[in-house]
Amino acid sequence: MHIERLHLRLIRLPLVAFFETSFGRVYDKTFILVTLEGEGAQGLGECVADVDPYYSSETNTAAWHIIKDFLAPLVLGRSFRDPRHLFPALARVRGHNMAKAAVEMAAWDLAARLQNVPLSRLLGGTRPAIPSGVSIGIQDSLEQLIAKVETELAAGYRRIKIKIKPGWDVTAVEAIRTRFGAIPLMVDANAAYTLGDAAHLSTLDRFGLMMIEQPLDYDDVRDHAELQRRIATSICLDESIHSVRAAEEALALDACRIINIKPGRLGGHRESIRVHDLCAARQIPVWHGGMLESGIGRAHNIHLASLPNFTLPGDIAASRRYFSPDLIEPPIEVSADGLVAVPLGPGIGVNVDWDRVEAATVETCEIRA
Ligand code: NPQ
Numbered sequence: 626m627h628i629e630r631l632h633l634r635l636i637r638l639p640l641v642a643f644f645e646t647s648f649g650r651v652y653d654k655t656f657i658l659v660t661l662e663g664e665g666a667q668g669l670g671e672c673v674a675d676v677d678p679y680y681s682s683e684t685n686t687a688a689w690h691i692i693k694d695f696l697a698p699l700v701l702g703r704s705f706r707d708p709r710h711l712f713p714a715l716a717r718v719r720g721h722n723m724a725k726a727a728v729e730m731a732a733w734d735l736a737a738r739l740q741n742v743p744l745s746r747l748l749g750g751t752r753p754a755i756p757s758g759v760s761i762g763i764q765d766s767l768e769q770l771i772a773k774v775e776t777e778l779a780a781g782y783r784r785i786k787i788k789i790k791p792g793w794d795v796t797a798v799e800a801i802r803t804r805f806g807a808i809p810l811m812v813d814a815n816a817a818y819t820l821g822d823a824a825h826l827s828t829l830d831r832f833g834l835m836m837i838e839q840p841l842d843y844d845d846v847r848d849h850a851e852l853q854r855r856i857a858t859s860i861c862l863d864e865s866i867h868s869v870r871a872a873e874e875a876l877a878l879d880a881c882r883i884i885n886i887k888p889g890r891l892g893g894h895r896e897s898i899r900v901h902d903l904c905a906a907r908q909i910p911v912w913h914g915g916m917l918e919s920g921i922g923r924a925h926n927i928h929l930a931s932l933p934n935f936t937l938p939g940d941i942a943a944s945r946r947y948f949s950p951d952l953i954e955p956p957i958e959v960s961a962d963g964l965v966a967v968p969l970g971p972g973i974g975v976n977v978d979w980d981r982v983e984a985a986t987v988e989t990c991e992i993r994a
């Protein structure tokens with residue numbers, strides 16, 4: 626695959642409802658869409674960096690600079706026999722995994738289109754549909770939270786995740802258990818606690834949660850290992866798993882029993898597959914996280930989540946939970962039994978509505994070999 630042109634678009638889309646985590650509330654989503662062109666075809670990648678460096682250190686402004694000034698020169702005018710060769714070709718640039726992932730994933734889409742196969746085939750996907758869960762943000766009241774859970778269960782989603790923070794944790798979980806009983810339920814703290822909160826976090830043990838996601842600091846492994854020794858609920862790591870090596874260290878230290886895979890955080894599909902395979906070899910289940918992606922990034926996630934060790938329902942829900950309309954037509958839907966079908970067309974296999982993309986674009990940049 627010869628890469629001849631790279632195009633960047635900064636896109637802003639309103640969210641259908643605000644989304645609040647322990648690090649803040651957002652009303653819209655701004656992201657970079659990367660197009661790679663070569664041999665008469667195009668591949669698309671969506672950068673999951675945010676406006677603010679609050680989930681991770683990466684931002685859209687930083688990613689734009691890194692892609693334009695450092696990653697583009699490493700791929701333009703070059704030929705790659707296999708999209709697996711992209712990530713190593715970007716290794717001179719330290720960090721910036723979300724910027725790298727956007728370029729790497731566009732190359733995977735381009736490779737799959739050139740071979741006229743669905744992306745899942747190239748990635749090693751084995752399942753025609755994936756189990757879907759939802760991530761419900763912090764609400765203004767317990768009544769609103771209960772109403773949201775009710776809506777999502779009725780839609781068929783296979784597990785509920787709620788965002789927690791100090792002051793919105795035990796009471797929220799208790800309210801859900803009281804109203805809905807033994808539904809598949811988990812919590813995500815986005816690093817809002819410290820090891821000093823271990824006794825408090827252990828009070829969640831009585832609720833039989835599937836897991837608690839990233840309770841401690843965003844780059845911590847050691848304290849999570851200590852916390853896992855002190856609580857019964859399984860820890861799942863998200864933010865801390867930024868590389869294959871970080872995953873190896875977390876598993877070696879028993880810092881978690883489950884891992885959340887996000888290709889943006891790991892540098893793309895190749896590194897995600899490596900973490901997937903590492904976990905499979907150690908009987909550690911994985912699931913696919915979400916970053917409020919548009920239908921383009923969401924489609925990439927669906928293809929990746931079709932690999933066999935993504936056994937737990939992921940944060941990959943229907944388009945309509947986030948964007949109305951989405952950038953793709955038809956949008957991604959969930960079936961009444963909580964499954965999302967893996968697209969069958971070439972590449973990511975979704976149909977982009979370019980008029981909507983144009984209307985939502987606030988800045989562009991084109992670079993040629
Ligand atoms: C998580 N996502 O698992 C993330 C956090 C998150 C669906 O829970 C803009 C960019 C907004 C990135 C909101 C879900 C975001 C974001 C939440 C990431 O921790």
Ligand code: MG
Nearest residue numbers: 813838839863
């Ligand atoms: Mg998370």
